Amino acid sequence: VLVDRFGAKPFFLAGTGTIALAALVDALAAVLVVLPLGQALLGLGQLGSQLAGQASAARGRGGSDRDLRFGRVAVAVSIGQLVGPLVGGVILDWAEQAGLDAPTTPVFLFGTALGLGATGVGATSGAWAAAEEVRTDGTERRPSVASMLRIPGMRHALATSVAVLTAVDLLVAYLPLVGRERGLSPAFVGLLLSVRGLATLASRLTLPVLMSSLGRRMTLGGNLFAAGL
Numbered sequence: 001v002l003v004d005r006f007g008a009k010p011f012f013l014a015g016t017g018t019i020a021l022a023a024l025v026d027a028l029a030a031v032l033v034v035l036p037l038g039q040a041l042l043g044l045g046q047l048g049s050q051l052a053g054q055a056s057a058a059r060g061r062g063g064s065d066r067d068l069r070f071g072r073v074a075v076a077v078s079i080g081q082l083v084g085p086l087v088g089g090v091i092l093d094w095a096e097q098a099g100l101d102a103p104t105t106p107v108f109l110f111g112t113a114l115g116l117g118a119t120g121v122g123a124t125s126g127a128w129a130a131a132e133e134v135r136t137d138g139t140e141r142r143p144s145v146a147s148m149l150r151i152p153g154m155r156h157a158l159a160t161s162v163a164v165l166t167a168v169d170l171l172v173a174y175l176p177l178v179g180r181e182r183g184l185s186p187a188f189v190g191l192l193l194s195v196r197g198l199a200t201l202a203s204r205l206t207l208p209v210l211m212s213s214l215g216r217r218m219t220l221g222g223n224l225f226a227a228g229l
Contacts, residue, residue, distance in 0.1 A: 015048025020115025089190020
């Protein structure tokens with residue numbers, strides 16, 4: 001509702017700026033109780049930036065290429081999931097070998113730089129204009145939350161999204177712990193997470209072909225089954 005009212009660009013800038021702040025808080029955290037604050041800020045920032053990106057893709061001119069626009073957003077996310085863990089693991093590995101007292105600090109500072117960079121790109125980009133023009137020309141209705149929940153299949157889609165995101169978050173959060181328990185280096189754990197990102201990227205690149213040949217329902221069901229395996 002707030003994105004519909006104020007536009008996608010402010011939420012994107014607020015989201016990426018909050019991500020940068022969250023990484024900085026984690027980098028400077030001297031006591032354990034500060035870390036939950038950083039994670040809360042990170043969650044808010046991710047939510048704001050992702051909602052803004054998806055809203056912008058949905059509002060672009062022309063409905064025929066909407067799947068393509070969403071696909072581009074998804075591919076961009078996958079590239080981040082591919083590069084981020086690998087680079088973060090390499091930085092952490094270097095910091096540990098260098099004997100730094102807080103080897104995670106350089107990783108968080110790297111995340112701060114990325115968040116600030118994304119904020120700068122979003123602030124100077126002209127890609128928001130077309131989407132905002134569609135939003136403000138008076139032709140787009142703003143449905144209520146209750147009305148959206150009454151759309152056939154919407155509740156099932158939300159439940160599926162919650163399940164998938166929970167599974168992914170569990171994997172990303174606990175795989176480094178498993179790797180540490182097995183004596184794997186941070187760089188190797190980052191490589192494992194990057195392999196997952198690579199598979200996600202390949203899946204999203206082939207998504208239009210899968211949907212055209214198998215249909216949305218079969219594509220969704222098949223991918224969920226493969227993810228469960």
